[in-house]
Amino acid sequence: MKQTAIFYGSTSGNCEGIAGKIASALGIDSANVFSASELDASKLEQFDNFILGSSTWGSGDLQDEWYGT
Numbered sequence: 001m002k003q004t005a006i007f008y009g010s011t012s013g014n015c016e017g018i019a020g021k022i023a024s025a026l027g028i029d030s031a032n033v034f035s036a037s038e039l040d041a042s043k044l045e046q047f048d049n050f051i052l053g054s055s056t057w058g059s060g061d062l063q064d065e066w067y068g069t
Helices: 014-024
Strands: 003-008 033-035 050-053
Touching: 003 014, 014 033, 014 050
Parallel strands: 003 033, 003 050
Antiparallel strands: none
């Protein structure tokens, strides 16, 4: 069975909460929901599908956790 991971960037916690709700609605194990700060090649290799979520700041700038990945 194909595995799906959710990676989110969240400063205030709103996007993190939405990531959890999406996981629940799609039947994705909460252990497969990660902060973007945890993104690395070893995690990517474990999954077939990805859902990426990010809040935006200013004029559409990415949330800070996405810049280090």
